Amino acid sequence: MKEGYIMITRKTRRIERIVLVEPRAPGYHIYSAFTVPRLGLPLMARILRGRGYTVDVFVQERAAVPMSALREADLVGVSATTSTAGEAYKIASFARGMGKPVVMGGPHVTFVPEEALCYCDIVVRGEGDETFPELVDALRDGADLNAIKGLSFYDNTGMVRTEDRPLVCDLDTLPPPDLNTIHFGKRMPIIPVQTSRGCPFHCTFCSVTEMFGHRYRTRSVENVLDELERYNGRRVFFVDDNFTAAPKRTFELLTRMKERGIRLKSWSAQTRVDIAKQPELMELMRETNCTRVYIGFESVNPKTLERFNKRQDVDDVRFAIETLHKHRVRVHGMFMLGADDDTPETIRETLRFANRMRIDTVQFLALTPLPGTKTAHELEMAGRIFTHDWRLYDGHHVVYKPMNMTPEQLQRGILWGMLQFYSWRQALKFAVRLDSLNAALRILGSGLVRKAARASGDFNTWLHSHQDQISDWARARGFKFDASQASERLVEYRRRIKDSALEKYETMRLKISTAYELKTRAAFVSLEGDIDRRRARLIKRRIKKLARSKSTVVLDFAQVQDITPEAGDYLARKLGRFKRSVRIKLIGATAEFRDKLLGAAKHVPAFEFFDSVDSLQRNLLMPTRI
Known part of the structure; x- marks a missing residue:
């Protein structure tokens, strides 16, 4: 084993x-x-x-x-x-x-x-x-x-x-989720409710059907209404992957909701463009306070829609947006960019389409090869995936080599599109039309997009500097360090000898070596010698500086000979307080130092321990093939 x-x-x-x-x-x-x-x-x-x-x-x-x-x-x-x-x-x-x-x-x-x-x-x-x-x-x-x-x-x-377990056939046999068990920090502003599982469609990039099956399984209407009665007057989000996959059933649910006097403050759901072909259902949605729908339009490129197996065309997308707006339902559109038929012009055309159609809010996402999907299998077999750092598999980072553009072009194009859509200029246009909500969402989105851009700055720089080599690195084993950026700093200081009757001092040394690992974009800081409180502050400042441009910092304590109690207490307090976007990995920490670090942590901290370089490689490089 x-x-x-x-x-x-x-x-x-x-x-x-x-x-x-x-x-x-x-x-x-x-x-x-x-x-x-x-x-x-x-x-x-x-x-x-x-x-x-x-x-x-x-x-x-x-x-x-x-x-x-x-x-x-x-x-x-x-x-x-x-x-x-x-x-x-x-x-x-x-x-x-x-x-x-x-x-x-x-x-x-x-x-x-x-x-x-x-x-x-x-x-x-x-x-x-x-x-x-x-x-x-x-x-x-x-x-x-x-x-x-x-x-x-x-x-x-x-x-x-063990043998695979069949999917739950009768969802009515399951009780409603107990939201009171969640430590949420404050009152939940939007209540999630699920009425179905599975999806009858099979988009090539989506893992829903692999996880929950092609069969569209639903709770009975009465079962759903019994749960909704608890949330009368609240905001509800139906988390179904496709709330209107069975239009007649959705129509019945909303009709019975009206008859039972369930009046939600507002509700929203995920759906498809097909909903626009159901005018009676659209009218009923508006009557029951549907304020927004989330639709995966995916692309304005007809070839890409066909490649994704979306079973829709651009005219369907256009008609859906116009029809929803006529019924005063806002639209959040999601676009997947980077398919083999996409080019840099596709990104620009997608932005023009979104603005021309006045989509209320959007997400421009990079095609992401999620494990279990057809897309992941095809890209993996072609050797086009260059990282298995799962933190990057969020749709906001390019993790494979596109066919008709570089990874950097796709990455920067998506960011540019989001910044253009969520801009003060666009907010002003909505404000002039007296659409204060969309104006506010543009301003809020602008802040979030800029925050995300800063958080992914090291990744963007990495793509720009090394995109010609990243595929070769992905196939190579082990770490690959950038020798040109390695640095060392030797600190000497005097410390009084504790057990001496006379006032004698000894010279102490701490060498801080920094190297940059190319495949993981991590900064490796090796410590050699002795650490007192003042030197601990120096280490903390070094980590803080690295964290501005690196998302992962590795601290190697294997060659540390002594850490004073004051230094240990200081590091224990500070290492657990770094922002969420920074991961700190510690190698070679003694059991006593580990206990001190964990004892100072009130919550699961930003750092984690590794016993060897091999275990660290397994964690950072994620050698899984999907």
Whole structure:
């Protein structure tokens, strides 16, 4: 069995308190100001509470995960999408380092369970509504995990992958999610409600059908209405991947909602352009306070729409926007750029189209090869994916080589398009039309886009400087350092000898070496010698300076001979306070220093520990093939 993996044994465990975590996204985007929690974990919480367990759910975007919660937990569950996988793995590693059994689930680990098992004990694949509660009971009772469908784990024979669990056919058998279990920080402004799962379409870049199936499964109308009655007068977001995939059923749901006197303050949902061909449904949506729909238009390039298997054309997109606006429903349009038929002109044409059609809000996203999708398989087989740093798989970073432009052209083109759309000039145009909401959204979007641009500055610089070599680096093993930017600084100082009766001093040295790793864009800081409080402040300033341009800083303590208690306390306080966009990795830290760092942390901190360079490489380089 591979080093670093935990072997699952059959023994009873005390499991009473369970902590479930939804990790935060790695950067900023247009939704950063409007956090809507995913429903998988609060649904699990409802089921587990019904079985007598105490469950707490932490949505990291709104509430940090307290270290005390992890210490008190008997079991930790972490959900992971692809872009949150890095943060999810960090939380899982912390919890497992504290001796807690850790279970991971979600779309990302479903498709790469072997990778996830480097950081957790068990992976729940696919829908976990039945698998996870059954697993918790089995761990408590010491039952055989091989009998549970939908699991991946290690035993003394190696990696075990149990039979896939069928999808839940009758969604009415599931209780409504318990949103009260979420530590949200304040009153939830928008309530998420799910009425269906699955999608009858099969877009090549989308993992929904691989995760939830082609069959469109729905809750009964009465079942949904019973849940909606609790939220009368509130704002609701229907989180279905396609709320109107069955128009007759959607029409019935909204009609019955009116008849039962359920009056939502407003509601919004994800849908497709097909909705514009249902005039009666459109009218009913407006009558029931639908204020906004989110539609994946994807492209204004007909060839790209065909390649994506969208089963729509540009005329359908245009007609949908016009029809929705006639019914006073605002439109959030999502465009996927960088397909093999796209060019730099496609980006400019997409911006012109969005402004000409007066789409209320947009996202211009880079085509992203998510694990499990046809797009990922094709790009991987062609050797065009140059990084598996999952933090970059958020649609705002280019992670592959486009066909008709460079990665930098696509990256900068998307950023340019977003800055042009969310500009003060556009805000002024809406203000002149007395559309104060869209004017405000343009201003808010401008701030978020600029914030995201600053956070990804090191990535943009990296693409500009090294785009000709990145594909070769992706295929090579191990780290690759930039020798031209390596630097060293030797600091000498005098320290009084403690046990001497006379006032004697000794000369101390601290060498700080800095190197830049090209494949991961990380700054490696090697420390050699002795550290007192003053030198600790020097190290902190060095990290702070590096963090302005690097998203990852590695501190190597392997050659540190002594850290004074004052220096240890200082570093313990400061290392946990860096902004969320900076990852700090520590190698070679002594057990005593680790305990001091963790003891000073009130929440899961920005840093994490590694015992060897090999484990660090596995974490940073993510050698998974998708």
